[in-house]
Amino acid sequence: MELFDFFRGLFAWTATVACLWPVNIPMAALAYKIRNGAKQIDMEGDEFWWRATVASFMLALATAGFIFLDWFIADSLGFPAGMVHLALFMAYVPAAVWVTTLFFGFSDLTDGLSTFTIYILIPMMVLWIFNAITGLWAPLLAFAYTWLKPVTS
Numbered sequence: 001m002e003l004f005d006f007f008r009g010l011f012a013w014t015a016t017v018a019c020l021w022p023v024n025i026p027m028a029a030l031a032y033k034i035r036n037g038a039k040q041i042d043m044e045g046d047e048f049w050w051r052a053t054v055a056s057f058m059l060a061l062a063t064a065g066f067i068f069l070d071w072f073i074a075d076s077l078g079f080p081a082g083m084v085h086l087a088l089f090m091a092y093v094p095a096a097v098w099v100t101t102l103f104f105g106f107s108d109l110t111d112g113l114s115t116f117t118i119y120i121l122i123p124m125m126v127l128w129i130f131n132a133i134t135g136l137w138a139p140l141l142a143f144a145y146t147w148l149k150p151v152t153s
Contacts, residue, residue, distance in 0.1 A: 004083070005151050007085045007086045011067070011148055014089075014092075014120055014124070015064075016127070016141055016143075018059050018062075019060045019063055024060075025052055027123055028052040028053075028056040029049065031119035032048075032051075035114045051104055055104055056119075059096055067148070070088045070148060071149065073088070074149040085148060093116075100113075
């Protein structure tokens with residue numbers, strides 16, 4: 001049960017970070033720059049920001065779609081919530097990596113994986129600490145949790 005609760009929480013945290021679309025455009029650009037390292041970015045400035053905008057928007061749409069699919073399968077179809085959270089999160093990550101790879105124009109999925117990981121984990125860690133201290137992120141988490149059916153024994 002704890003494993004399923006972990007994936008429910010991870011899915012909720014991921015959704016709250018990825019679905020803040022206009023706010024996370026600079027995070028997509030920063031994730032690309034961090035992954036790129038000291039190398040020069042091989043795109044024009046307008047193209048780079050356009051790719052960051054579209055990639056973050058498509059990730060928000062994909063995340064919302066997977067959250068809705070989780071709710072539909074677990075709540076409407078009556079499948080066990082824990083297994084649904086686990087399976088859909090495991091399907092969400094490759095889909096998000098593919099979106100990142102496609103819209104940033106990478107030739108390798110590992111580049112997309114590293115960029116997506118940076119894009120999600122840096123804000124998630126900062127917001128987790130912020131929420132632990134202030135509790136101001138709790139309403140957004142509560143909204144995400146309403147779409148993810150609780151795990152029952």
